[in-house]
Amino acid sequence: MEYPRPHFDRSHSWSSLNGDWDFRADTEQGYDRTITVPFAWETPASGIEAHWLPVAWYRRTFTVPAGWAGQRVVLQFGAVHHEATVWVNGVEVASHRGGYTPFEADVTEALRGGEQEVVVRVRAPLDKREIAHGKQRSVPRDDFDGVCFTPSSGIWQSVWLEARPATYLAGLKLRPSGGLDAIEVEARVGGSAAATLALNLRGTDVTVEVPVVDGRAEAVLPVAEPRLWSPEDPHLYHVDATLTSADGTDIVAAYTGLRRIEVIGEELYLNGGRLFVRGVLDQGYWPLTGITPPDDAALRRDLELAAEAGYNLVRKHLKLEDPRFVHHADVLGMLVWAEPAATGRFSADSVAAFEEQVAPMVERDGNSPAIIIWGLYNEEWGLDWDLPGDPAKQRAAAQAYDLLKSLDPSRPAVDNSGWTHVKTDLLDWHYYDESAASWGRTVAALLNGEQDDFPVKLGPDFVVRKKLAAGPDQPLRGLPNLNSEYGTGFTSVERGWQLRWQTQELRRHDRVAGYVYTELYDIEHEMAGLLDFERRPKDLAGVDPADVNATTTLVLDVVPVAPGRDLLSDSREVSVPVRVSHHGGEPVNGHLHTAWTPVFGAAPAAPGEPGPWIEAKPFLLSGAAEVRAELPEGWTSGRLHVALVSDGAVVARSAVDIDTHTGFVIGDNR
Numbered sequence: 001m002e003y004p005r006p007h008f009d010r011s012h013s014w015s016s017l018n019g020d021w022d023f024r025a026d027t028e029q030g031y032d033r034t035i036t037v038p039f040a041w042e043t044p045a046s047g048i049e050a051h052w053l054p055v056a057w058y059r060r061t062f063t064v065p066a067g068w069a070g071q072r073v074v075l076q077f078g079a080v081h082h083e084a085t086v087w088v089n090g091v092e093v094a095s096h097r098g099g100y101t102p103f104e105a106d107v108t109e110a111l112r113g114g115e116q117e118v119v120v121r122v123r124a125p126l127d128k129r130e131i132a133h134g135k136q137r138s139v140p141r142d143d144f145d146g147v148c149f150t151p152s153s154g155i156w157q158s159v160w161l162e163a164r165p166a167t168y169l170a171g172l173k174l175r176p177s178g179g180l181d182a183i184e185v186e187a188r189v190g191g192s193a194a195a196t197l198a199l200n201l202r203g204t205d206v207t208v209e210v211p212v213v214d215g216r217a218e219a220v221l222p223v224a225e226p227r228l229w230s231p232e233d234p235h236l237y238h239v240d241a242t243l244t245s246a247d248g249t250d251i252v253a254a255y256t257g258l259r260r261i262e263v264i265g266e267e268l269y270l271n272g273g274r275l276f277v278r279g280v281l282d283q284g285y286w287p288l289t290g291i292t293p294p295d296d297a298a299l300r301r302d303l304e305l306a307a308e309a310g311y312n313l314v315r316k317h318l319k320l321e322d323p324r325f326v327h328h329a330d331v332l333g334m335l336v337w338a339e340p341a342a343t344g345r346f347s348a349d350s351v352a353a354f355e356e357q358v359a360p361m362v363e364r365d366g367n368s369p370a371i372i373i374w375g376l377y378n379e380e381w382g383l384d385w386d387l388p389g390d391p392a393k394q395r396a397a398a399q400a401y402d403l404l405k406s407l408d409p410s411r412p413a414v415d416n417s418g419w420t421h422v423k424t425d426l427l428d429w430h431y432y433d434e435s436a437a438s439w440g441r442t443v444a445a446l447l448n449g450e451q452d453d454f455p456v457k458l459g460p461d462f463v464v465r466k467k468l469a470a471g472p473d474q475p476l477r478g479l480p481n482l483n484s485e486y487g488t489g490f491t492s493v494e495r496g497w498q499l500r501w502q503t504q505e506l507r508r509h510d511r512v513a514g515y516v517y518t519e520l521y522d523i524e525h526e527m528a529g530l531l532d533f534e535r536r537p538k539d540l541a542g543v544d545p546a547d548v549n550a551t552t553t554l555v556l557d558v559v560p561v562a563p564g565r566d567l568l569s570d571s572r573e574v575s576v577p578v579r580v581s582h583h584g585g586e587p588v589n590g591h592l593h594t595a596w597t598p599v600f601g602a603a604p605a606a607p608g609e610p611g612p613w614i615e616a617k618p619f620l621l622s623g624a625a626e627v628r629a630e631l632p633e634g635w636t637s638g639r640l641h642v643a644l645v646s647d648g649a650v651v652a653r654s655a656v657d658i659d660t661h662t663g664f665v666i667g668d669n670r
Contacts, residue, residue: 015065038156086105275513310545486516542603572631595641642655
């Protein structure tokens with residue numbers, strides 16, 4: 001079994017309490033059922049599948065390992081939704097509120113000889129609107145209920161025991177130095193004994209010993225010949241911390257990577273090199289297990305699937321995911337946009353509940369090199385969709401931003417993703433549009449400064465225009481500009497079509513610093529994924545997301561009409577202007593090749609006939625080269641595949657479906 005907390009690793013002295021627990025609803029007298037922890041009680045994996053159960057009780061026994069004699073015994077909870085009260089042998093040892101944040105209890109004084117009993121009472125309100133609940137459905141419902149899913153109540157992350165001395169390491173913050181040639185360490189220490197902290201950079205002879213003063217210790221570990229962390233080379237540095245006091249020795253391992261994420265004008269830079277974000281939304285739900293992954297491999301597999309689709313970033317949406325997700329991202333080199341769970345309406349209590357997640361989020365995951373963006377509010381959820389018109393809500397968004405930046409100034413933060421901004425490091429916007437033509441026009445108008453708002457459809461006949469900024473204090477220029485949610489289409493064929501053409505339009509504009517596509521996989525009733533809920537590929541009508549999201553892509557000067565009929569032609573001869581969008585470190589050049597397949601056909605293995613020469617500089621859209629082709633004899637329609645071949649290798653692909661038929665076109669959006 002994997003240790004649950006890889007960024008603060010005390011795995012040499014732990015014991016898992018996952019597995020079977022006794023279970024009963026609050027209205028029941030006896031524990032007559034068994035639940036599998038850590039799966040929410042709504043899920044099939046839990047063995048309970050109880051819905052809209054507001055209060056329930058858990059119970060199990062455990063034995064303290066004999067080797068822990070003389071140590072403090074600590075009970076750890078990864079996350080319990082929403083309020084938990086914990087007793088050990090009838091003694092209350094902890095009370096915690098917040099369904100996404102970890103907590104612990106020193107249970108030593110409650111222990112007795114032999115077998116121990118732990119009881120957990122969980123309250124999971126049906127009305128979740130004033131608590132942090134992310135995408136869990138509420139009754140009464142949230143305003144955004146249409147995109148919410150089955151609630152996940154109770155213990156939904158790991159439970160375990162640890163042993164440590166009375167004077168112990170309580171926190172270990174690792175950050176790369178400004179010069180990326182050292183690791184700066186800040187340790188928090190609990191307990192009352194005088195202590196000394198020894199820090200070793202694993203695999204080297206770099207060891208630093210510092211005293212603990214007022215519960216804190218700081219040190220710098222120099223790194224010889226530093227190897228920077230990046231998606232191409234996700235190298236990690238591990239630090240072993242040993243705290244020595246009269247109470248004994250406590251050992252914790254942690255790690256980080258040497259990397260720097262910067263906002264410089266309208267551009268993002270990673271380790272001094274320009275970064276273009278190619279992101280995908282990941283909401284962290286699974287078919288039988290809810291918000292808990294079925295196993296550790298499932299967390300890693302979702303990241304691998306995102307990488308296979310060409311993405312370099314995953315936005316974990318409205319959820320503090322299991323910490324092992326971030327760990328796998330660190331190891332695999334996948335960038336992460338992390339954010340807390342949303343509340344549902346605006347009040348003093350909901351603002352407090354939202355902000356209570358921020359410090360634990362940074363404490364738990366801040367060592368991760370993979371996390372390059374912190375998010376906060378999303379589309380004014382929890383702010384009653386009225387940020388521009390209410391100064392109190394604007395203060396709440398700005399206050400959350402200030403809190404986050406006070407805890408971690410090293411990463412860019414987004415105050416209110418997608419809609420009106422009050423105080424942000426990234427100017428992001430969410431824009432959904434079923435028309436490829438109006439999509440392209442609106443994107444162009446936003447990026448060339450013609451307009452600073454965009455339409456948002458809140459109901460079948462209810463469209464509002466959302467401003468990018470609430471007031472003059474938030475600049476609309478001079479910040480990186482990202483579309484952090486997009487993607488439409490009722491069928492998977494339509495979604496594949498929009499994925500190709502809408503992403504192309506984002507790549508057309510050099511001002512764009514990146515995008516986040518919605519989304520990686522379907523969830524319950526929401527069929528917006530590139531994959532289905534079981535993570536199986538969907539029929540995208542021959543569109544390969546890896547081509548769409550590649551470092552180098554082709555931008556066709558075509559306003560597409562409809563799936564299968566991108567370009568209508570009155571003859572078999574067609575001419576298509578093609579450009580190159582390239583986000584590599586060096587220029588790229590080569591010949592454009594063409595090949596035909598039937599409409600919706602996948603790209604052929606061979607790139608086809610060579611055509612014009614084209615070249616592109618990094619992060620600058622190239623000029624157009626004219627590709628000319630003729631439909632094969634007897635064909636009235638076909639898919640023209642265009643490939644950029646450089647030094648014998650295909651480095652970019654796109655396609656356009658040609659139709660020579662005339663007449664009414666369903667979905668015509670010219």
